[in-house]
Amino acid sequence: MALLMSAQLRVPARSHSTTGYQATEDNEPKFLQAVGMYFDRAAKYSNATAETLKHIKATDSVLSVTFPVEKDGKTVMIRGYRSQHSRHRLPCKGGIRFSSAVDLQEVEALSALMTYKCAVVDVPFGGGKGGIMINPADWTEAELERITRRFTLELCQKNFIGPGVDVPAPDVGTGAREMGWIADTYRNFNPQDVSGAACVTGKALSLGGVRGRTEATGLGVYYGVREFLTYPEVQKKIGHHGKIQDTSVIIQGFGNVGYWAAKFFESNGAKIRGIVEHDYAAYNEAGINVEHLFLWRKEHGSFKGFPDAKIVDQPMTVLESECDVLIPAALERQIGLRNAHKIKAKLIGEAANGPVTPAADEVLRANGKVIVPDLLLNAGGVCVSYFEWAKNLSHLRFGRMNKRWDERSKEQLLALVEGNAGRPLSEGERRELIHGAEEHELVYSGLEDTMIVACNETRQTANLKEIDYRTAAMTNSINKIAASLAGSGSIFTHA
Incomplete structure (x- = not known):
């Protein structure tokens, strides 16, 4: 087994210059500053003017609110945020996370990424993001419902939610349950809005x-990584055959995104x-059965004791x-100067x-790694939202409107083909061929x-301008937003 289990040794702090910022292991930029660095790096390749940039x-x-919630007979003050980074397209779009680590700069950074992400994949939204500074595990379901509904009330009162204004979605610590509470609260305050269900996405099917x-x-x-592996220049750079089959994959984070990525x-x-x-890692060079591991953790609360893989209590060694x-597929800033030089993966998605982090990005690329950036690769959620x-x-x-029509059209074509084919099709073959989507x-x-389209646009820009894929994706995003702003003009232009 290629896994190294020895304790990590403390190495001297490394310094690295990234877009004018002198970063060290102990002094890397905050998340919001990092997003700004990536933007600045791409801005010089864009077509936008300095004013537009x-x-x-x-x-x-940005909306910052505090409100009281009673817990165990005591009043607890809850803080929540909602950031609307850009309204060049409406509504704004972005998740709401419940995490004790939520703060204003994180929410602003995530809303900026949402703006760029939507532009990269041609989704007509501006970027938004929200968060409530709580650990969901510390609260009962009834208490979480009260917190969610009260935060939604604040959004309604401040005009920070609505189908044409700002549309939240699930994020870390939230899911369909919380989105249902948000939708119901919005509907109670806007009973005349027949499209009120569109105030939030990620709802249960019944809602x-x-x-x-x-x-x-x-x-x-999965689609994004699969697409990049088909590019000859990527195959040559990382020495890969270009097919998903037998490709070895390590995934950090086994929440919704990590689980489904692993499954696909x-x-x-x-x-x-x-x-x-965060507590353990599972490792098996021959491959892990994803569903077996998922069910084990669901029953036992962690990977510990899982019989079909080596369970490691220093999880970052598996990442490396x-x-x-x-x-x-976990949280931000997981690969920095402290561990970028240890990463052995050929492609990071x-x-x-x-x-x-920006400095780690430069280290990884200098070591011959291909990075498929977040604003492109994890855009699947906002696309389906x-x-x-x-x-x-x-x-x-x-x-x-079209399912049965498609099936009848296929059935007629199939009857014509069968009349000239040598044999009739089985019932199973017929059902598969005429199936309507x-x-x-x-x-x-x-x-x-x-x-596929967004990956190819990113690839074309990267090859044309001879830049990395993150910078290429951000450059495309800036150009699309700039074109939208230029097309809409300004009410002050011809004063």
């Missing part, structure tokens, strides 16, 4: 959700060599192990937001096309 980079609006939303981000990660890689022939969580593809939002506005399930199949198809 200032406009794009700045955050439009207007869309099939395929739960797995969307993980599926988008595994089902398409990849070997999931390692899965890393040999593999073809590394998928950081950023499923999380901001998992690689867009589909859900459009479904809610149209009040029509995808496939409802269901909602989740249309969602998968739309997401796949979106990711």
Whole structure:
């Protein structure tokens, strides 16, 4: 086994200059500053003017609220944030996370990434993000509902939520349950809004959700990595055969994104060599059965004791192990100067937001690694959120109007072919050939096309300008936003 289990030794602090910032292991930039560095690096390759760049980079609006919640007979003050980075396209779009680590700069950074992400994949939203500074594990379900509804009330009162204003979605610590509470609270305060279900995405199907939303981000990660592995220049750089089959993968984070990414890689022939969580990591060079590990953790609360893999209590050593593809799908700033030089993966696919610091990005690329950036690779969630939002506005399930028509058309064509074929088809073959697309199949198809187009646009810009993929994706994003701003003009232009 190639895994190194020895204790990590403290190495001297390394310094590294990144876009004018002198970073060391002990002094790397904050998340918001890191996003700004990536923006500045791409800005010089864009077509935008200096004035437009200032406009794009700045955050439009930030809401900070505090409100009391009773817990165990005591009053606890809860702090929440919502950032609208850009309103060049409306509504703003972005998740709401529940985490004790939430702060203003994190929310602003994530909302900026959402702006750039939506532009990269041509989703017509501005960037938003929100968070409540709590650890969900410390609160009961009833208490979490009160907190969620009260925060939604604050958003309603300040005009920070609505189908045409700002549309939240699930993020770290939240899911369909919380989105249902938000939608219900919004509806109670806006009973006349017939499209009120579109005020939030990531809802349960019974509340207007869309099939395929739960797995969307993980599926988008798979589509993006699969696409990059087909590029000859990537294959040459990392020495890879270009196929998912037998590709070794390590995934950090086994939440919704990491789990579904692992499932899609595994089902398409990849070997999931390692899965890393905050307390333990599972490692098996021959491959881990993802569903078995998922069910084990669900029953036992952690990976500890899982019989079909080596369980490691220094999880970051698995992150640094040999593999073809590394998928950081946890939180931001997981790969920095402290460990960038230890990463052995050939391709890093950023499923999380901001998992690689700017200085670490330079180290990885200098060591011959290919990085598929977060603003491109994890856009699957917002793409399918867009589909859900459009479904809610149209009040029509995808496939409802055309499914039977497609099946009848295929049946007529099949009858014509069968009349000239040598043998009749079996009933199973007939059903497979005439099958009309269901909602989740249309969602998968739309997401796949979106990711393929965005990956190819990023590749073309990178090759044309001879820049890395992160800078190329950000450059494309800036150009699209600048074009939108230029097209809309200004009410003050011809005063």
